[in-house]
Amino acid sequence: MKQVLHIFGAMNRGGAEMRTVSLMAEMRQQGVQFDYCVLSGEQGVLDDTIKDLHGEIYYCKLGPAFFYQFWRLLTTKKFDVVHSHVAYVSGFILFLAWLAGIKKRIAHFRNTTAGGSLSFIRACRDGLLKTMIKLFATDILAVCDGAMLGFWGADWKKQKRCKVIYNGFEVTSIPPNQQFWQQYIPTFNGQKVVLNVARMDIQKNHIRQCEIFNLLNQIDNNTLMVFVGKENLERKAKMLELINRYDLNDKVHFLGLQTDVLQFMSHADVLLFPSEWEGLPGVVLEAASVGLKVVGSDLPGIEEIQQHIKGIEIVKRSQSDQEWAEILNQSLLSKIEAREIIDSFASSVFLMENNVRQLYAVYAE
Template sequence: MTPDIGSRAAPGEHRVHAAGGRGPAAPPRTPPETSAAARGGAPADPAAPPERPAAGAGTARVEARPGEAKGGRGPRRPVRVLEVLGQMNRAGVEIRAVNLLRRLDPSEFRLEFAVTSGARGSLDGEIRDLGSEVYYCRADWLFPWRFLRLVRQTRPDVVHSAVATFSGVVLALARLGGVRRRVAYFVSSADRHGASLRGRVQRAVGRLLLDRCATDILAVSEAAMRGLWREDWRLDHRCRVIYNGVELEPSGVAVAARRRAEEIAADDPDIVTLVHVARPDPLKNRARAVEVLAALRARSIQARLRLVGRQEPAETAALTALAEQLGVGAHVEFTGEVREIPRLLAGSSLLLVTSLHEGMPTVVLEALAVGTPVLSADLPGVGEIGRLLPGVTTLPLSASDAVWADTADMLTAVPPTIDQRREAMRLVRRSPFTMDRWQRDITAVWS
């Protein structure tokens, strides 16, 4: 069993063992006071714990629900949310979760994380600095015991699971542990099980458990909802699409920095800078970005490629060998993880998205918010963005590198002006893709 290494406790809390480790103890479990129809949720769950009488009292005392004062007096306790993710590294859904943690009022919500990889991530320290916790629950044959133990000891009001159809297992255990609000959250249009017999069986079992145990089913796009749930998802009252949101303040800072760079001629206008932002994953198809760069330089265009995101030695070695083979080794830069993504995008000529599958890539929204054009594979989630915001061009992955290079050349021929970048940010601010709107919609589900 992988130990939890949580080492901090909030004031007034004591530490308890959870999921093979230590974490903050939860307030007492609170029974419901209203019917399912009154709160707009699913029927009462038979797995929920019974109401407990007050010690030394002749009659039972009903405790307040999360967010309500007891008897109309005293402080309200926060809604405790346990979000389940793969690993807390710098990627779209994980960064968005940490941004939300930073924004939440701790008197209203307490957000903690469980990771099914059982591995430490680059965001763990930041999460603990913000007063939260990460629990390590590896998805192996001991996972049911670990996760059920974690649920029973932390006693969350909400389990919010974003691990594709494996969320069916997570939410079934949450139901068994007495959690009343059980949210499935789809962030991609496909899972990793593939088309094998084993994959189809795993997917079918996961969906069956979700159908029986989820109180809410959310997705970042219609494509993600169709891909991981059902084509007729609109007929399911639990289903709702909540678009990803981006922070706009960093975008404004990035555009201002870009203006200063242009005023002092800090950038070479003759260099075309392609940027590809992704984690090390075959689904992100980083190799295709190297091939597009080679096709672009074959047209005597002075171009370079920045591969942004966590690196793994094997993948980096393979990409380096490919770049050398194509004669562009000197023009490919591995930047690793970057904190100021909007600033990097504002200083780039074009964002490349070559993924095989995506739900709704946040980096596309970040690029559009600083006025940097996007050339993407024709992913349905990216198409949903393109229907609401300008600046997105899509091509099928089956198109040749020459077609991709020609399109990249066209999109970067005339760089956007500062005024055009500011207008792009204003359009994003008026769109459904803001962090404020995403936070409002997500917390409304949790409440």
């Protein structure tokens, strides 16, 4: 059994974490065991799932004791591969893996940008860490062309060790349930449902979504907005302030974390996804896998998905909220069938089997 140690901050319900865990069963059948090292030192909501899939989790908090703990882990467990998903910090991780004699050392970029403002000190730090990746990574992976371009530069295609491996998903058949929304919204009466599935981070643009929905409601007042995902109390308070101001309390619903988001997607009418930055957004691919239309930002990852899958409308982030609302309304009125979207997904490069095959080839080299 080939032993792979994945490096994450914590094993919570982020896209990269969930996509990696989703590969465990298939990879184990191929003779590859996934274990995890979390740099926060904290337990995550996916820990029990990982253990059920025969994976081990090691808690090595970044700090004064990290070097010793991580070194001891690498030298006692005899991993074949260290696969790091923590942006430029992977440079330091892979340096330690090299010192420990790990032959296969992978840096995997999951986003198009690190996000936020970049101070001079942070820029210097990232420059040093990028140099360490250049020196110590045997393979450099990214979830889409845009992620590779954003982190590694325009000449990445000239480097043999650089590869784009798209995340993979299954085609899922979900029977329609005419009473689905009444379980969560007792006043539901056949309105169109605009859905957002995302944790309340700044990149996901929740405040702007409230502004867009308000304008959509002025175009068509027979619509609801549903937010699914981990909530942030401060951001939610700002959203509620807008919702109260626009008198939308009966039209906007917060459903928090949900384990089976595909059920919500399969019963919604459109996914609103105006993120400021993403890698290859799994939420957009999950929506396509069940036939849900998407209105999303002009981000490289979404544009790459649109090249392969129907039902995705892209709006520039620079366009006004009014323009977003009008395009959202057009999507709601679109006659494209869910079956068309599912069929285009089923014949795309984003299937689980492709992801497993390509990643296994990297591990086996």
